[in-house]
Amino acid sequence: MSTYRSIFKKDLFKGQVILVTGGGTGIGRCIAHELAALGATIIIAARKSEPLKIVQDEIQKLGGICDTMLLNIRDAAMATQVIEDIVAKHGKLDGLVNNAGGQFMSPASQLTSKGFSTVIDLNLNGTYNMCKAAFDGYMGEHGGQIVTIVAETRNGIPRAMHTGAARAGIINMTKTLAIEWGPYNGIRINCVAPGLIISSGMKNYHETMVDLLAHSHWMNPTSRYGTESEVSAAVAFLLSPAASYINGVNLEVDGGSSLSKGNPEGDELKYNPEGSHHPVYIGWPEGADNVHGIKHVDAPVKINDLLNNYKAIGRSTVTAIAACTLIPSSLASPIPVPVPSLPAEFQELNKRAGATVIHACTVPNSFAITFDDGPGTFTNDLLDYLYRKQIKVTFFVNGFNYNDIKNPDIAATVKRAFAAGHQIGSHTWSHADLAASSTNIDEEMTKLDVALKELIGKRPVYMRPPYGNTSPAALEYLGAHGYKVINWNVDTDDWQHPSNFKLNLQAYKNALQRDTTGKTFISLQHDAEPLTAQVFSKIAIEYVLSKGFNIMPVGSCLGDNDGWYRD
Ligand SMILES: CCC/C=C/C(=O)SCCNC(=O)CCNC(=O)[C@H](O)C(C)(C)COP(=O)([O-])OP(=O)([O-])OC[C@H]1O[C@@H](n2cnc3c(N)ncnc32)[C@H](O)[C@@H]1OP(=O)([O-])[O-]
Numbered sequence: 001m002s003t004y005r006s007i008f009k010k011d012l013f014k015g016q017v018i019l020v021t022g023g024g025t026g027i028g029r030c031i032a033h034e035l036a037a038l039g040a041t042i043i044i045a046a047r048k049s050e051p052l053k054i055v056q057d058e059i060q061k062l063g064g065i066c067d068t069m070l071l072n073i074r075d076a077a078m079a080t081q082v083i084e085d086i087v088a089k090h091g092k093l094d095g096l097v098n099n100a101g102g103q104f105m106s107p108a109s110q111l112t113s114k115g116f117s118t119v120i121d122l123n124l125n126g127t128y129n130m131c132k133a134a135f136d137g138y139m140g141e142h143g144g145q146i147v148t149i150v151a152e153t154r155n156g157i158p159r160a161m162h163t164g165a166a167r168a169g170i171i172n173m174t175k176t177l178a179i180e181w182g183p184y185n186g187i188r189i190n191c192v193a194p195g196l197i198i199s200s201g202m203k204n205y206h207e208t209m210v211d212l213l214a215h216s217h218w219m220n221p222t223s224r225y226g227t228e229s230e231v232s233a234a235v236a237f238l239l240s241p242a243a244s245y246i247n248g249v250n251l252e253v254d255g256g257s258s259l260s261k262g263n264p265e266g267d268e269l270k271y272n273p274e275g276s277h278h279p280v281y282i283g284w285p286e287g288a289d290n291v292h293g294i295k296h297v298d299a300p301v302k303i304n305d306l307l308n309n310y311k312a313i314g315r316s317t318v319t320a321i322a323a324c325t326l327i328p329s330s331l332a333s334p335i336p337v338p339v340p341s342l343p344a345e346f347q348e349l350n351k352r353a354g355a356t357v358i359h360a361c362t363v364p365n366s367f368a369i370t371f372d373d374g375p376g377t378f379t380n381d382l383l384d385y386l387y388r389k390q391i392k393v394t395f396f397v398n399g400f401n402y403n404d405i406k407n408p409d410i411a412a413t414v415k416r417a418f419a420a421g422h423q424i425g426s427h428t429w430s431h432a433d434l435a436a437s438s439t440n441i442d443e444e445m446t447k448l449d450v451a452l453k454e455l456i457g458k459r460p461v462y463m464r465p466p467y468g469n470t471s472p473a474a475l476e477y478l479g480a481h482g483y484k485v486i487n488w489n490v491d492t493d494d495w496q497h498p499s500n501f502k503l504n505l506q507a508y509k510n511a512l513q514r515d516t517t518g519k520t521f522i523s524l525q526h527d528a529e530p531l532t533a534q535v536f537s538k539i540a541i542e543y544v545l546s547k548g549f550n551i552m553p554v555g556s557c558l559g560d561n562d563g564w565y566r567d
């Protein structure tokens, strides 16, 4: 019967008894499968019995030995009891894999004391409880191997300060225990620090976070996420005699992501959005996902899709590790993005109507970078970057679209952008199509003007019609009410393919890779798109700067230094 295809030799752990906490799901389950396939008697323990029973059944079906126990690692007495029960039932405890753990995501500023304590209690205290129980109950006298799964913490973990602190505590505790428990008790103790791993753990996160994760999987030096098998292999190695002189280390299994995290700028340019050139290791048996009724990996669909992609394009099994190149078909041959020109009937209409539609700048060598539909959840990240680069841009904001401008965080972002000298323009209250006869143009413009007046004390003169759409009636209204109507001549279409930075940038390349003598540009992207705010905007700005253009707000690029707003 085909079983987990470990890279290690068969029977490596034959006769050993190893406890894997949290072994009913994700990484822990994979570790349990691999160690059982290598001959160990595995005990998996966690709070919920059902996942444990399923995994026990899977392992037994494949010919392995697996026992289950209920355990809450936060409960020291329960930890002690579980170790006692294992020793009573199986006679010993050769290995302990502290895999149980986790957290919720939250910016540090919004974290409550209770939330912080909960995550510290689970990870740091829980791991301590297990180490102490294993030491007191068996290993202190007989020796053994301990491996704790932490998380890569080298430069902090944004939005998970609590878990970063707990895991850093575990890493340090591990070093001390290696020193204290090594010489006399024959214990080796190490940590494995995964980067982002395609596993059931991702199911704990909100859909928005899963979306973001699914889009950013290439943003580390290995340009992909890791697999459960790659973490499990590190654990098996550290438990094995091959690591018998390795003690007190933290082995990062993160594709190098911890090396570059925290660098304020430029990292994105070093990453490879085209996909990974690295082999992917997946130890699950080849064939369908559910051979013998065993589901290989149980991550959220969008994350699981990444794995299927790695499998489809890469060589994913132990027997066939080979270089793989993940090139989404959309990137294989760049699709040129045409520079839009105003439809002929509108050019004619503009001549008659009250407002003309502006597509380019007048100041020589200027490039106005504009963002629509925001503020978005990550506009503040973009503002941080713009501040560091000392660059000013234009934000055409909505009142109620991706976000509600009255939400205090969103309102604060508008105020911050304004105070920093960026130009705030109107993009209508609700992103309504001004060319549609059903749209109340006056309401759309006035409602946002009133909200902005409250926030920044002024009403914008510059506006961008949603979808770039105008009609004679709209232009007449806008002209009569003193608005300047700004469209663009570089359209990234980032909203259609937010994670395809190469395609987004193609619009810039189409504009700037030809003779640009006497030309000026206004580009369009959307800061409401998280990946545009966090990544693409920076790629675009670096590119425009590399071509020698001066980036400025639309008002400046039209030579208008005073008339951006009115009272
Ligand atoms: C980061 C690097 C990559 C890592 C990836 C992985 O690890 S993937 C693996 C991922 N796998 C896992 O993480 C698996 C293990 N994770 C867990 O069991 C839970 O996530 C746990 C750690 C919160 C513990 O749960 P529990 O049942 O013991 O606790 P509880 O529910 O009773 O909450 C206690 C308090 O915590 C607070 N708080 C909780 N949630 C939120 C939130 N979403 N928002 C804000 N706050 C939140 C809140 O204060 C709450 O008290 P309240 O205000 O309600 O009175």
Ligand SMILES: NC(=O)C1=CN([C@@H]2O[C@H](COP(=O)(O)OP(=O)(O)OC[C@H]3O[C@@H](n4cnc5c(N)ncnc54)[C@H](OP(=O)(O)O)[C@@H]3O)[C@@H](O)[C@H]2O)C=CC1
Residues within 6 Å of the ligand: 021, 022, 023, 024, 025, 026, 027, 028, 045, 046, 047, 048, 049, 051, 071, 072, 073, 074, 099, 100, 101, 102, 103, 122, 126, 149, 150, 151, 152, 193, 194, 195, 196, 197, 198, 199, 200, 201, 202, 204
């Ligand atoms: N997936 C990833 O990208 C990364 C994961 N990690 C870490 O790897 C480990 C495994 O993660 P993963 O498999 O992805 O996530 P899962 O959420 O699938 O696994 C967590 C496991 O821990 C168990 N658990 C949670 N709290 C307790 C508790 N108090 N007592 C006993 N068991 C508990 C859960 O079972 P039950 O609920 O039944 O108790 C579950 O089986 C975790 O420590 C995680 O933080 C680190 C970095 C990245």
